[in-house]
Amino acid sequence: MGRLVVVSNRVPSPREVAQAAGGLTVGLADAIRGQPTLWFGWSGGTHGKEDVAPVPQQTEQAGVTYATIELTSRQHRGFYQGFSNGILWPVCHYRLGLMQYSRNELETYLEVNTLFARCLLPLLRPDDVVWVHDYQLFPLGAALRREGVSAKVGFFLHIPFPPEQLFRALPGADLLLKDLASYDLVGVQTEQDAANMNEALAAVGVSVRARAFPIGINPKSFAREAVRGEKAKENARLIQALNGRALILGVDRLDYSKGIPERIRGFERMLQRFPAHRGRVSFLQVAPVSRGDVPEYKALRRQLDELSGRINGEWAEIDWLPLRYITRGLPRKVLAGVHRHARVGLVTPLRDGMNLVAKEYVAAQDPADPGVLVLSRFAGAAPELGDAILVNPYDPDEIAEALDQALGMGLAERVRRWEALRDAVERVTAASWARDVLAALDGVERRAA
Ligand code: GDG
Secondary structure, three states: OOOEEEEEEEOOOHHHHHHOOOHHHHHHHHHHOOOOEEEEEEEEEEEOOOOOOOOOEEEEEOOEEEEEEEEEHHHHHHHHHHHHHHHHHHHHOOOHHHOOOOHHHHHHHHHHHHHHHHHHHHHOOOOOEEEEEOHHHOOHHHHHHHOOOOOEEEEEOOOOOOOHHHHOOOOOHHHHHHHHHHOOEEEEOOHHHHHHHHHHHHHOOOOOOEEEOOOOOOHHHHHHHHHHHHOOHHHHHHHHHHOOOEEEEEEOOEOHHHOHHHHHHHHHHHHHHOHHHOOOEEEEEEOOEOOOOOHHHHHHHHHHHHHHHHHHHHHOEOOEOOEEEEOOOOOHHHHHHHHHHOOEEEEOOOOEOOOHHHHHHHHHOOOOOOOEEEEEOOEOOOOOOOOOEEEOOOOHHHHHHHHHHHHOOOHHHHHHHHHHHHHHHHHOOHHHHHHHHHHHHHHOOOOOO
């Protein structure tokens, strides 16, 4: 295989890659190790010169060349905040009603994809293999072909792909689907996503077919972090504050797809219906703020501030706080340690491409005394993690019953379920995911441009 060219909206800094934080970075860091790689994308910065084409800034570290461009603030607003996060994100998460469609933003989205293609073009070599990531870049393959690129180009969608009828309600959907025809390989997370996308592609007469490549984590390294993290001083303080009470843990970017208010209501329903847990459990929700400048995210934050305040006001005792809610991110090691200490991992997205947090919770457990995963049926991870307690996240009673079941579960059943989950988490890792996608891309016939 030739040089690997990774394209993603944001390019992680070399330091982020070295520390290998999220699943995507870990997977790619493993895949690119020892292989000449160019990583291209947006720097995260903006410039004010509308009429000047940006020049990629390049840095090199450990065999990887990082090439980034800046966008104007108009481009950033329309492409990123607007079309990517205000329109495509809700539609792909089955939330058509939250889409704030604007034709102007669709145009800026297409414009920035063309800009990416033009800026990447001079950096490409004929034998490169290009791997494009995620919903910000649906049209990039077609834009590269228009610039005359004949290299193999693959695409991977990290978020769900909704049913055909839902996706095609998005103005511009047919255009995005037709652009997918320019890729030599289209990968999605689950068989359901592949079926949905293939129905949509067939409806617009595109012959390329999507295939499922579920993403994984690096379970061994997360388990090591968890053992170290449980001993970190932040965790000693948490354990002391819990004073022997069982910990229920939620960890999500503050995003409406993650079902955080629904989950908190499920926890409250548990307190109402199962009084034995009052005073004996504590729920910690870690929810680092993300996309804080998109209106729906601001509204969600207000809603959560109010809900968490009301629940603590109503249920707390002078020596018991039912809910801890943190909108800052925690260091990865600390977080891994908290996962290990949690009796229940509560992962209830309304819809999620995969959800790496569920896999991280499993990897972090103590094999001799593992906790219980409560997982939404609508996470992409659910088909692989069927030995969790699966719930419908829209039903607070189902969440309450699952929490009660999890908190009361005996050691033998916890171990049996956890061993099955651990096998699943070890079966597909971040590295094997990246290898599988690249092997498939290597194996396909180059399509006509
Ligand atoms: C997208 C798709 C798909 C979270 N809070 C903190 C923190 N995190 C880390 C988690 C995990 C990552 O962020 C989140 O990954 P998820 O997969 O759960 O969710 P998205 O960010 O929505 O990711 C998703 C994924 O892409 C990969 O394809 O699975 O479906 O939506 O690694 O641990 N990390 C630290 N502090 C925090 O407070 N350090």
